Amino acid sequence: xxxxxxxxxxxxxxxGALVLLRCNYSSSVPPYLFWYVQYPNQGLxxxxxxxxxxxxxxxxxxxxxxxxxxxxxxxxxxPSAHMSDAAEYFCAILYSGAGSYQLTFGKGTKLxxxx
Amino acid sequence: DTxxxxxxxxxxxxxxxxxxxxxxxxxxxxxxxxxxxxxxxxPEFLTYFQNEAQLEKSRLLSDRFSAERPKGSFSTxxxxxxxxxxxxxxxxxxxxxxRGDTGELFFGEGSRLTVL
Numbered sequence: 001x002x003x004x005x006x007x008x009x010x011x012x013x014x015x016g017a018l019v020l021l022r023c024n025y026s027s028s029v030p031p032y033l034f035w036y037v038q039y040p041n042q043g044l045x046x047x048x049x050x051x052x053x054x055x056x057x058x059x060x061x062x063x064x065x066x067x068x069x070x071x072x073x074x075x076x077x078x079p080s081a082h083m084s085d086a087a088e089y090f091c092a093i094l095y096s097g098a099g100s101y102q103l104t105f106g107k108g109t110k111l112x113x114x115x
Numbered sequence: 116d117t118x119x120x121x122x123x124x125x126x127x128x129x130x131x132x133x134x135x136x137x138x139x140x141x142x143x144x145x146x147x148x149x150x151x152x153x154x155x156x157x158p159e160f161l162t163y164f165q166n167e168a169q170l171e172k173s174r175l176l177s178d179r180f181s182a183e184r185p186k187g188s189f190s191t192x193x194x195x196x197x198x199x200x201x202x203x204x205x206x207x208x209x210x211x212x213x214r215g216d217t218g219e220l221f222f223g224e225g226s227r228l229t230v231l
Contacts, residue, residue, distance in 0.1 A: 009155070034218050043119065043222035044158070044206070051217055090157050094218035102171070103218050105157030 002027040004074075004091045006106035014114045019063075019078040021109045023091030026072065032094035033074045034103065035065055039087045047089070050074060061085070086113045117141065119223035121207050127229045128197055135193045136226045140209030147190050148220060149182055150206040151175065158206055164190060165212075197230045204228075 007022040025031055035047040048059025055067040061084075065076045076089060091106040120139040128134050140147050145166050150158035161180070163171045166187040176182075179197075184190040194201055204227050208220035 032218050036222075041224070043224045044208075044220075045222065046219055049218060092157075092218065101163070101218070102160045103158075103220065104160070107155065107157050 002029075002031060002093045002095050003104060004033070004093045004106040006091050006109050008109050009107065010110045010112070012112040012114060013081045015083055016080050019076070019081045019085065019111065021076040021089050021091075021111065023074045023076065023106060024072050025074060025091075025093050027093060033065075033067065034092040034094070035059065035063070035074075035076050036090045036092060036105070037087050038090065038108075044090065047076070081111075081113045083113050083115065086111055119207055119209055119221055121205075121223040121226045123226060124224065125227045125229075127231065129231050130197060130199060132197055133193065133195045134197055134228060135191050136205050136207075136228075138190045138192070138207030138209075138223060140189070140207070141221055144209035144211050144221070145187065146210045146212060147184055148208040148210075149190070149192050150208065152204040152206055152225070153202075161192075161205075194228070197228075199230045202228055202230045 003026045005024045033050040036044045037047045038044045048057045050057050050067045058064045063078045088108045088110045090108045092103045095102045122137045147164045149161040152158045160173050162182050164184040167184050179195045182192045204225040206225045208222045210220050
């Protein structure tokens with residue numbers, strides 16, 4: 001079975017500091033991996049995705065993530081945090097097999113940005 | 116551009132009552148998904164429709180839950196004889212086929228259910 005684990009349910013960073021949100025995956029097949037973001041009172045939206053092309057994936061709002069097979073990781077980074085980045089971030093993996101297309105999400109990491 | 120719309124946004128009910136949630140997907144998205152999110156957890160898959168056909172159901176979807184998408188457009192999720200454990204945010208998402216296959220879903224804002 002495919003799964004993702006997010007390390008840290010809550011991360012606080014100062015405005016302008018590096019953002020690093022951790023995600024490790026488990027999969028017996030090459031995975032499709034995703035980061036979704038949920039801003040307060042809004043629906044989840046796709047931030048970026050990895051689908052076996054380039055290992056460094058760039059997303060919206062200056063975020064990027066690097067797929068590292070040797071570490072089974074897909075950590076999300078942003079060089080300089082902005083107040084507007086405060087949100088909950090979910091790592092997800094796509095299960096696809098026998099016509100099934102399910103996203104399995106991690107538990108989420110809530111990012112707080114301190115002015 | 117109209118996004119995924121869910122109604123009601125909030126529902127408070129007493130244990131044992133039935134509730135129904137409605138989801139209107141993005142126009143021309145033929146795939147529709149229901150997820151459930153409880154406090155401190157990520158969204159969990161419940162069920163998936165392609166057009167009007169319900170192609171997959173999670174074992175989380177007990178026999179008290181039923182979902183329909185009668186004309187391949189909007190969908191309803193009904194919970195019968197609600198229990199306190201049903202309290203959660205119910206999320207609807209849609210996608211066109213090419214993007215659904217690669218995990219790109221468009222989510223609504225959710226319907227929050229509180230069972231007293």
